[in-house]
Amino acid sequence: MLSKAQIKILRSLHLNKYRRKYRQFLAEGTVNVLDFIAGPLSVIQIYATESWIEKHPDLPQHLKPETISLKEMEKISALKNPSDVLAVIEKPEHQLPDISTLEDYVLALDNIKDPGNLGTIIRTADWFGIKEILCSDETVDAYNPKVVQATMGSLARVRVHYTNLSSWLSKKPSRLKIFGAVLNGQDIRKVKKPGKGILLIGSEAHGISDSLFPFIDEPVSIPAATGSQAESLNAAVATGIVCYTFRMTS
Missing domain, CATH: 3.40.1280.10 (SPOUT methyltransferase, trefoil knot domain)
Incomplete structure (x- = not known):
């Protein structure tokens, strides 16, 4: 179960000033989350429903999702129709190309x-x-x-x-x-x-x-x-x- 503090921080990432402050952002949906897992950026935490976790048993060991309910997902999602999975990703600091x-x-x-x-x-x-x-x-x-x-x-x-x-x-x-x-x-x-x-x-x-x-x-x-x-x-x-x-x- 998500704590009130977790919910507050995750919801704050809907806003640019907090994405800058924490250097984190949210990714929602299976395609997005799996692509970030496979990509070069650092995935900090995954939140997912029990049914989503059962369908994706082969995630990297260090990225074991925290199980939450759909009602909890609604509280942290930025989408009108929340997905079954949400990830917190570290914002990259790309070097400006020369x-x-x-x-x-x-x-x-x-x-x-x-x-x-x-x-x-x-x-x-x-x-x-x-x-x-x-x-x-x-x-x-x-x-x-x-x-x-x-x-x-x-x-x-x-x-x-x-x-x-x-x-x-x-x-x-x-x-x-x-x-x-x-x-x-x-x-x-x-x-x-x-x-x-x-x-x-x-x-x-x-x-x-x-x-x-x-x-x-x-x-x-x-x-x-x-x-x-x-x-x-x-x-x-x-x-x-x-x-x-x-x-x-x-």
């Missing part, structure tokens, strides 16, 4: 506010083998429970960094290109794909910030179908198309 030595594509996200969008973007990056994501300081916290849930385990494999994007991009060597996703750029299908570079995605509401536009080497656009009257694409959908085009086409 922009002068990049030899692959990385994503740069400017002011992405929606947790679902960020989670989907992280999952998309994982699908296309993009291991580093640079976020502006204003972007939603990657360890927000809604973001973690939307990543479906991909946060265990993709390194997410927060930094001042202007400062980081200003150090870019001339040999590396920054491709900015905008409404009126070059058709993304016709852009030469160099196999490395920075794919810059703007916010859902305002696109790429004015302060970052000077860093863009090639503005690129996803063409709409003839007759389309849609104003723009969802940020996560646009990121998926950009990642596919740069990673899978030439």
Whole structure:
């Protein structure tokens, strides 16, 4: 049975200030939890129902779950429909990648506010083998429970960094290109794909910030179908198309 103190601490991890204070975050659901167990991050504790534990007898010995009831799970879960398992994970301290030595594509996200969008973007990056994501300081916290849930385990494999994007991009060597996703750029299908570079995605509401536009080497656009009257694409959908085009086409 969970103590009141345990419940208080676990519920506090729903909030960013306590995730920073304790350097911990929550992962819920079987896919998420098993991916974190298999990944490089440190799993501190697992809480699970008796039925979930019976279905997963092969967990590492040092990660023996604490058995709790569904009613207790409801008290600590950040989800409307709690899962049968929740894990406490140590927040990683990833070293910021050196922009002068990049030899692959990385994503740069400017002011992405929606947790679902960020989670989907992280999952998309994982699908296309993009291991580093640079976020502006204003972007939603990657360890927000809604973001973690939307990543479906991909946060265990993709390194997410927060930094001042202007400062980081200003150090870019001339040999590396920054491709900015905008409404009126070059058709993304016709852009030469160099196999490395920075794919810059703007916010859902305002696109790429004015302060970052000077860093863009090639503005690129996803063409709409003839007759389309849609104003723009969802940020996560646009990121998926950009990642596919740069990673899978030439």
